[in-house]
Amino acid sequence: ETFTSIPPEELGYGDDEPEEDASDTPRASGSSFDEIDDACKTAKNPDATQAEREKAAKVFTDMEGTELYEKMMEGSSEIGIRIKGLIEIRLKKSEKEFVVPDNIEEFDIRNYV
Secondary structure, three states: OOOOOOOHHHHOOOOOOOOOOOOOOOOOOOOOHHHHHHHHHHHHOOOOOHHHHHHHHHHHHHHOOOHHHHHHHHHOHHHHHHHHHHHHHHHHOOOOOOOOOOOHHHOOHHHOO
């Protein structure tokens, strides 16, 4: 007999094969490569709009601490300076002060979101 029928439960896993119960394995999250590319183009563009700069700053802020971010910062000193500038602008953006109104009718959630 050339082939033998072996049920899957009898096969078992080798040392290099994943276990079936790998559901708690962390997944990558954050910005897509297209968003990172757009953010880099914005950092290089001195004529970028305020909205583009804010979006790029958010992307770079979310990337801080990653290997890709470190590689980008050590690559070109000019792009590193521009990225740091975008992040500083984002961090310096003033937070709205939370004030509880005396009258409930004066409360507007849009002032805090």
